[in-house]
Amino acid sequence: MYGLIAAEAAIFTIFVVAYLFYVGKSLVGPLPNEVLHAPVFLTICLLSSSLTIHRAVAALRRARMRTFELWWAFTIALGAVFLGGTAREWHHLIYDQGLTVRTNLFGTSYYSLVGLHAFHVTVGLLGLLTVLLLGLGGRVGQEHTERLDVLSLYWHFVDAVWIVVFTVVYVIGR
């Protein structure tokens, strides 16, 4: 998983570099400072989901299945809220502001970078959901702690990337 994370980090680095390179180079509007609003609430949701997944795996390690399932479901909810928020933001951008991938450089690099992250959140959510379903079916036990550790590592990584994306897109980029 660390190998995968290194590879993913390299991919994200390239997208972040492209984003930073193109900040302020769009020839036509809309520009980031006109349309972007920092999604503080969503960020809090996503970052706190790191905490909940940590608690979930810790509970599993001590074989407390109820607590595990609760924290795990909580993590999924937080991730889903984040994803829904992103969808709402995109809807707003596309239909109210007319910003698409084709509009300008900002659109291209914004949707690519944030979309790449959203894609990773989606993959993570699918993984988490699978585990939850298996857990409710009674197929997850203490012996799977190590595997879920790997999954939670991925989730932490997705969160950490969001810190970078947030900084680049919503702080520096404006």
Place this chain on the structure above:
Amino acid sequence: MTTASIPWMQSDVARRPLVERLHDWVTTVDHKRLGILYVVYALVLLVVAGIEAAIMRIQLMAPHNDFVSPQVFNRMFTMHGTTMIFFVAMPLVFGFANYLVPLMIGARDMAFPRLNAFSFWLTAFGGVLLHFSFLGGSGLYGAGTAPDVGWFAYAPLTAKTFSPGHSTDYWTLALLVSGFGSIGTAINILTTILCLRCPGMTLGRMPLFAWLSLTMAGLVILAVSPLSAAQMMLLVDRYLGGHFFDTQAGGSAVIWMHFFWVFGHPEVYVLVIPAFAVVSEIIPVFSRKPIFGYPVMVAATVCIGFISMSVWAHHMFTVGMSPAANGFFVLSTMAIAVPTGIKIFNWLATMWGGTIQFRTPMLFCTGFLFQFLIGGLTGVMLACAPFDWQLGGSYFLVAHFHYVIVGAILFALFGGFYYWFPKVSGRMCSETLGKLHFWLFLIGFHLTFDCMHVPGILGMPRRIYTYEPGRGWDAWNLWVTIGVVFQGLGTLVFVGNLVWSYFEGDRAGSDPWDAWTLEWSTESPPPVYNFAALPVVRSRRPLWDLKHPEDPDWKYEQ
């Protein structure tokens, strides 16, 4: 009777139906079989890409030639470059690592066998997809809709406007798919080496091959991922109307070059480090001496790995970067010569005073040493920015990198073929045919790529379709093409040798070269589980310790 000697083909019925045996190969997760699949796949595409090269050379044999159309010529050099790098060199390297790493570190398989199979089939699919492009559009003789944008695919040539149709999409998707395969394999190799070493096999006792594979895997993870990212951006541009590399909308063509070469230069080391690995295994065995300066060899390799991540822009001296940036990349590129020089000195020091046996593998490694030295030196010449401004776009540069890729990497891998063939097949390769192969290929190689430097210096540009007579290029180009004939013959002898030896070669036994690393302690070919009991290692030459209990290595190692 030949197949019966191979344990994995033994079964209750003497010969099972062909379909069943094929099915076994397709569904296999055994690292040895996957290694063989990688290598066979690479050899098939080696021939394909070689034919593409031959077509280019026939076209350039004489001035005003019109053997193929300019369009077909563009397609040929694009396909030749792309295939050779991604579907010949990389699979060869991965095949060797896949087969040998678990055997050398005393493991029973790779860390993730199913990921291993998945990665191979991704790579294989990428190559098939790329060559599928020959079947579209203007038909095979017009070379179909094969990509024609060069293996670097510089923007904005790849934009929809300048590259309509699907040729560039074939290129992008094929490389994206095989790139994911490469990353998977690299993660697998890395994990295997770090987690599955047998008892006593500390990092300091690993064979150099394993150390160098580790470095190579790390480089693949850090280098191929940027390429995948860049491919995704190119797809966004081509399919969703994005503007990453669209200069009309403020996008930048130079940033594609940066992204591509951030991958492209470490890639060179991804390919050459395994070649070093092969040479580092063969030279000690045929010099009958342990490798000279083991820790320094490891340090130099890791050092090369690190520096190689910071040299990419030496492919872009002519773009017009600032003098400071040019200076940095000149210096970092030259700095790489230092650890590389250390390695060459250590190989020479290993041979120094040794009892050298010039068997075929050793011949190829000796060729490697000289040719890698020359290729490296022209590399240092090209690292000087002013020199690069003159010759960077000429045949001189083509000659330089072919010197490294063919003269060093391919020669080392040929050596590796002859060295490990007895282990893989249980049969010895024919020495006579091997030596014939060596000399044919050596002559062909030098005829082709030595001569190629001269028209470059005389001003012949790369990727040129045809040229005027009377510029002093004619005779040189003719010689270059004649060299290709020798290389082609050599390759035929090589493939013939492999096939003949597989059926008719002498029995090899488990350790035909009297070597020292763990893979020679198993039967040839190794059983599916590699080792009946996991070996315990006490020094860098475990087999020496076994064979010479009166004077084992571990007495002298700390």
